Amino acid sequence: MATDTLNSPGAARARAVRSSLRRRHLSEQIFRGFGILAIALALGFVVLLFVDVFRKGIPAFVQSNLHLSVTFDPEIIDVSPAPARNGFATEAEFTAASLAWQREVALLNWNQVIEASLRQAAPAGTDIDSRTLLSIAETNARHQVREMFVANPTLLGQTVEIDVLASANAANWIKGNINRELGDAQQQLAAPARALIDTFVDNGTISNGFAWSIFTNVDSRSAPAAAGLLGAFAGTMWMMLIVIVLAVPIGVAAAIYLEEFAPKSRLTDLIEVNINNLAAVPSIVFGLLGAAVFINWFHLPISAPIVGGLVLTLMTLPTIIIATRGALMGVSPALRQAALGMGASRTQMVFHHVLPVTFPSILTATILGVAHALGETAPLLLIGMKAFVASVPATPLDQATALPVQIFLWQGNENRNFFEPRTAAAIMVLLAVMILLNGVAIFLRSRLEKRA
Amino acid sequence: MNALIIAAVLLVLLGVSYQSGFAKSRGLVTADGVKVHSRPQYHGSYSALWTMIPALAVLLLWFWFGAGITRSYTVGLLPQDVLLSLDQTGLNATLTRINALATGYGVAGEVAPYEQSAGEALRSFNFLTFAGTLVLAVLAGGAGFVYARNRISARLRARNSVERVIGLLLLACSAVAILTTVGIVASLVTEAFKFFTFINPIDFFFGTVWAPNNAGGAANPGKYGLLPLLAGTLMITAIAMLVAVPVGLMAAIYLSQYAPRQFRAVAKPFIEILAGIPTIVFGFFALVTVGPFLRDFGALLGLSVNATSALTAGVVMGIMIIPFVSSLSDDILNQVPRTLRDGAYGLGATQSETIRNVLLPAALPGIVGAFLLAVSRAIGETMIVVLASGNSPVLRGNPLEPVSTITVSIVNQLTGDTDFTGPQSLVGFALGLTLFVVTLCLNIFALYIVRRFREQYE
Secondary structure, eight states, rough: OOHHHHHHHHHHHHHHHHHHHHHHHHHHHHHHHHHHHHHHHHHHHHHHHHHHHHHGGGGGGEEEEEEEEOOOOOTSSOOOOOGGGGSSSSSSHHHHHHHHHHHHHHHHHHHHHHHHHHHSSTTTTTOOOOHHHHBBBBBHHHHHHHHHHHOOGGGGTTTEEEEEEEEEHHHHHHOOOOOOOGGGOOSSSHHHHHHHHHHHHHHTSEEEEEETHHHOOOSSSSSSGGSHHHHHHHHHHHHHHHHHHHHHHHHHHHHHHHIIIIOOHHHHHHHHHHHHHHHSHHHHHHHIIIIIIIIISOOOOOOOHHHHHHHHHHHHHHHHOOOOOOOOSSSSSHHHHHHHHHOHHHHOOOOOHHHHHHHHHHHHHHHHHHHHHTOOOHHHHHHOOOOOSSSSSSOOOOOOOOOOHHHHHHHHHHHHHHHHHHHHHHHHHHHHHHHHHHHHHHHHHHHHHHHH | HHHHHHHHHHHHHHHHHHHHHHHHHHHHHHOOOOOOOSHHHHHHHHHHHHHHHHHHHHHHHHHHHHHHHHHHHHHSSSSSHHHHHHHHHHHHHHHHHHHHHHHOOOOOOOOOOOOOOHHHHHHHHHHHHHHHHHHHHHHHHHHHHHHHHHSSSTTTOHHHHHHHHHHHHHHHHHHHHHHHHHHHHHHHHHHHHHHHHHHHHHHHHHHHEEEEEETTTSSSSEEEEEEHHHHHHHHHHHHHHHHHHHHHHHHHIIIIIOOOOHHHHHHHHHHHHHSSOHHHHHHHHHHIIHHHHHHHHHHHHOOOOOOSHHHHHHHHHHHHHHHHHHHHHHHHHHSOOOOHHHHHHHTTHHHHHHIIIIIIHHHHHHHHHHHHHHHHHHOOOOHHHHHHSOOOOOOOOTSOOBBHHHHHHHHHTTTTTOOSSSSHHHHHHHHHHHHHHHHHHHHHHHHHHHHHHHHHOO
């Protein structure tokens, strides 16, 4: 009996199945292991990227300040007294005289003032030539001192304690961004300057502080240690403003038309396919569109936030349209029928009843679309926003650059030792803005959905 | 200043006309108690529309034609002998000077007496035309307002009129999407056509040497062979897909089939963070971290790997695409009917056997569509390759060497250049057209497959 069942075809199959179970369960484990591995890899990349950027960027938020006592020596500042308002009949004459005086002041050699104060700070008997000595302070120090004097001409002959930035090369040496063991030929600073910097650090003339200059200064080529993000940030804000003002109403209106009003026809099918494709067109193609249409045909100013904003608007539109359509589609038919049944017109039904319900998802999609546009670089390069701009754009028609483009420009700077951390710092600022926007989107969605 | 005045005037018009229409409508109700067709806000909007549309039309007309009229007026101010002595650029320079005098900015150098008088005349002309346009706009708006106000009665179907205007506005907004496509195609085709008047299309599409002579002008343009760029693009895309497809697909399978609910709720957004990071950040990551790492790793194995190479750009681009592949695959796996899976379990299949033998074959078309979308994305990606591909447009098969791509060459040929006259900058549009056509075909095909797949299980 027992042998009978053992030899029956069913039993043989059962045995085959049982003997293969080990192998099958093993392969199940392996398959699952691959899944976990894939997740670990993907999450690992996220962590790696953030850790890498932060590790590189955080040191750049520290700047080296030189505390100097600057003497406005009348022998160096050999200039006629500043014109006083009451000496002139009209405002125009006074302005002209003031400008002439400022030109005279600008022609003075302010480097001598800086040099004198550096020499004074150095220990007695330090043998160092003026070029080497001046390489310790950033080149904008002389402008800083000059502006102080222009603002307050009574400083002549007085001594003032001020902070100026140490030069980018000095900062590299202090932070160890450059290998201290390298020979003189590979060092960017001469040996006496390096020795003096170390002395300054020891005696407290140079101290480190938070690098506010990143947030308060515009980009600078001549004074890299003073290069900041303010101009790029303002350019980005202008573009975001244009995107929000244009893309959101147009996108939502287009979605409402397509979803609620458009008759189902070949034309609306075509529009739908067209919008889906626009969403997948490479961003650089939108840059080409901007260069050809807005700049070459319409003669809008090159490098201006208005062009960048328009290009990003066109790029963001499909995203907003698709998201809004999805939200409108999700509204329950009962709501529509109830509104129509109470005698509302189609327009009233949409604007008074359907749209308010979809508001949270439209808002979220909009913020995410804007955040995406904020990080876009390639199309901006093609409409000339790559130009070096050292000013804060006051209107959207002024020359400007944008945060991601500033990152692109900084990563290409020759002074790699100094600008690599600074680029990473700029990336941290960009990521912070994006995370903030995404956080706001998530927060608003949960808040508004709960209320709805 | 002028813009502010115009905005203020328009706002006042808007407010007054709306309020007045609204008030009149309210009056209708109290007067005779007749049932009014539209609610007061529709009467207000009706009167506001009738006011704003004529006023805006006048302003728009001036905006379109004003510059031309001013220009011909200024030219008419110039003495005959001066006009004859100037060529086109000279004339433009003089007009700019006169304009500067008129606006009060002042100009550099000596001011000729005729320039001075023309500047003063232009200033009063500018003031008069501005004031005139504004008055005309207010009058047109006022006329519309009076007409609309007189029409407001209990029987007026104001709501229907207002809704018709709203409908037209909505239609205009959705036309923007169409216009964008038209604009893209028109600009790419016209500029690329100009390029092909310099360079034979056969030399462009089948040339094997990419060596633009950026200083050569139209006479000596250099060589524009697409193939090295295309090869570089395809190589980087292939490497990116080799990274993104296994990782993305397995991540999607694990998240949708195995992962506990809480884990999925945490891990999915974290992976999607990758999709939100700007590509310039990935480019920087590739340039300063991944590239040197691959170079050192290669040296360890005795391989010479360039820090900026097809491999570097491809790997980082693959990382960027992971969330794209995984979230699309996730959606598609979730659309496979439960019954298929339950059937396989019922027959005693393990979970992985079900996934491999039932779920994946059923989802295959959709997944292929998702991959094609990812490919199209990789082909069009710019910043990672600009920073990390090494920009060496030479035809070669070694992924450890620097390459160049279509997008890199567009950026190289077009940045900072605005007069699209020579083949050096126009080639950007020919490359853009190629890129647009390739990605468009991929997208249409992929969207078609995905849609077919969805319909299959609906």
